[in-house]
Amino acid sequence: MSTISAAAAVEGAASGVSLYRAIWRWHFFAGLLVIPFMLNLAVTGSLYLFKDEINSTFFGYRYTVQPTGKALSAERIAEIAASAVPDAKATSYKDPARADRSAIVTLSGSAGSTLVFVNPYDGKVLDVIKSTDEFNYVVKRIHSLAYFGSIANRLTEIAGGFAMVLVVTGIYLWWPRRQTGGVVTVRGTPGRRVFWRDLHAVTGAFAGMLIFFLAITGMPWSGYWGANANAWLTENGLGYPVQLWDAVPKSRKVAEDILPKSGWVIEKAPVPLSDIAAAQSARPIGLDKAVEIARRLGMTRGFDVAIPSEETGVYTASVYPDDLAGERTAHIDQYSGKALIDVAFDQYPFLGRAIEWGINVHQGQEWGLFNQLLMLATCLAIILSSVTAVVMWWKRRPAGGLGVPPMPPKRSVYYGLWVIAGLFGVAFPMSGLAILVMIAFDQIVVRFVPLLKRAHA
Template sequence: MSVPFQGPAPAAARAEVRPSLREAVYRAVWRWHFYAGLICLPFLILLAVTGALYLFKPEIDATAFAHRTIVTPAGTPLGPDRLVYNAMQAVPDGVPVSYTEPGSPTASALVTMNVGAEKTLVFLDPYRGHVLDAMPAAQEFSGVVRRLHSLTLFGSVANRVVEIVAGFAVILVVTGTYLWWPRGQRGGVVTLRETPRRRVWWRDLHAVTGLFAGAGLLFLALTGLPWSGWWGQELRAWSNAAGLGQPRQLWADRPVSGVPMRAVLNEPGWTMQDAPVPRSQPQAAPAIGLDRAAAILRDMGMPAGFELALPLGETGVYAVAAYPRDVTAQRMVSLDQYTGRPLVDVHFGDIGPVGQAIQLGIGLHKGEFLGRANQLAMLAFCLATILLSVTAGVMWWKRRPSGRLGVPPLPRDRRVMAGVTGLVLGLGALFPLTGLAILALIGLDLGARALLRPRPLRPAGQTS
């Protein structure tokens, strides 16, 4: 009678088990990396190209569109009232809704007009009052680039896709880091092997680029998520309810309307989008007027280039926002339209820690906060993202079987695949729309495997 072995497994058996387990985990992670890339790559290229363009919005406006954004200083600028009047003459069927102060002595002024359900932008020379250009806001170059970047150009449903892609980008970085991790190989960690004619060269270029760009891609995904339609709105609502975002105490004991700041200002900032617009107290005295409101704001030290929304109705206010490239100088003010008294004055330091962190992240994301270095760093991450996408596409093309998708093979141990899938679902749970997309992928994967699984042959002569 044999006696069962009760001690530890022999060294040879342990050595055999470990590599097979590592291989199974590697295949499972690779499969999810492939699926995440399959979904993300077209969108990542679009986001990287449009993001790179938007980084240089000031430079593009000052060169390609200098005819409407750059002026020659000549004496004392005209008052906002006169400029708005000139804009109304140029767009007689429009209603002025906001005035944007020139951001520098050589910058034009901007008046936004409502024409029916659409907005029209009127650019004016602040010294001579000439209308430099008038165009639908939907056609302005930087606005189109921005809406392409968020996919809001195609509607609110398309904007949800960006949220899904951002969640998958996080999964791409995490799984890609595991796949890159050195396992004794000499090449493909920080150096390239072979030549561009070989797939291994493209694999190494993809891995090495990912090593240097992965952190940047992760940062861009996480700092872009607050602007997403569902996740960003929920985060803002939670931070405001917890007192970590919008400073609600500044609105205490003040009459407010049911209109959110995002409805009257083009750039109310992430934290203040849902803040209610205060109400003026109607008086017998006339409103102070746009010229006086702008002068009060300058005396208050508002940064140059502020946007000033005109009062809506007898209880409306002069709602003002300034979002300069220095994030810490951001400020939002509401003036009583009859007295000019500040009803609300919110500095960057007044908002909660979550709001501050997100505003800083957005400033870095847009390349605005740390000058040219920030701008160039974000550009490098955008270019690296394009390179990662291209190399991934070439690798896939070179390895895929003819006429097939080329999904990485499943590990033999299905428990490993289930464990890795559970971890991926855990990451997806942080971004619910991504989590739902992961569940849909799992369903498609299981369905495809069931359809492609070979059916057992019936014994000869057996009938159903």
């Protein structure tokens, strides 16, 4: 009886060691691949959190004005902006968010899309820049790596999925197993590897859930997962309220095609058409009237108005404020002034509202400065975790090898992990596919290629 018990104990210990080594190995490989991307996301994300403060401090010359008397009309501001760029036409107008803010007009012409900042009181043109050169736009494009093409953007999407894997596997590796140090305290000094191991583990343990939150709320912007998630929500009545579009003719354009900024849930919603019959006889209401209607509908200050470029186009007013309760999009017939579609945040289904809320918190907009500082602390934790991971690996790697954690004694432990990886791949296909490739490389290529096997020792 004692022999059987002893054998069972040995078997259990071997299984525990195998699982630990397998997860440690996954954590290592995922971290090795994801660190450069996580550093980029953390640094650029930190900048974007304080975009308003950066705009006011470094670009105040084009965003900040001195209120003096009555503001000019939207149409007059659009005319002034158009005169500043030859052969260009106004495509959208941004209402000043505050009395001391400039109006922004987007122009489209032979030189591409251009932003013109206008003092709404005296009509002075404060700055003219290409839309793609605007600071916030550049930071967002670098953040997602879309600046470097679709392949780089997909790699960021994979990194987002891997970040979730790192959090889950990291919590497992950190979980106390009779040890007292390295759980909530850091042992040793910077000269010792244990110091960096503990600093890495404790940082990940305390910030893990917030890092996971940032990763999963960033996925809606990803090229593959985000687009498919948006389509799935819409098809199942969980995104924008599609029934509001049933009674109006629709164009082939969607909201993101015409608006400088829109809510994620609404960005793929089709743009309706103005009364085609009226286009033959009626005159457009004009930008001033469209702005007036948007205000009457309850749009908070700082809303954008897309200007129709075709006879059947519509004026589209949209606002995406810090307070999500004020999020709203309205399509206005350019002849009758009728609001063809008027959808607010509280009309989204629950899941749509939840995703928009997550995005708002992700961007540091939900609870003011506290939200910004909380997300900044999470970004700093990502940077610290990345740096400590590299230092920890550098200190433990053997000469001539990569210092990869050893293979588990029992390879059968991978069967359950493969199932988990498969389920994860269903939820996040790009990341799941990368994990399967990583497993195949580790289990097939590394095992049977002597050179790689030695390098991974």
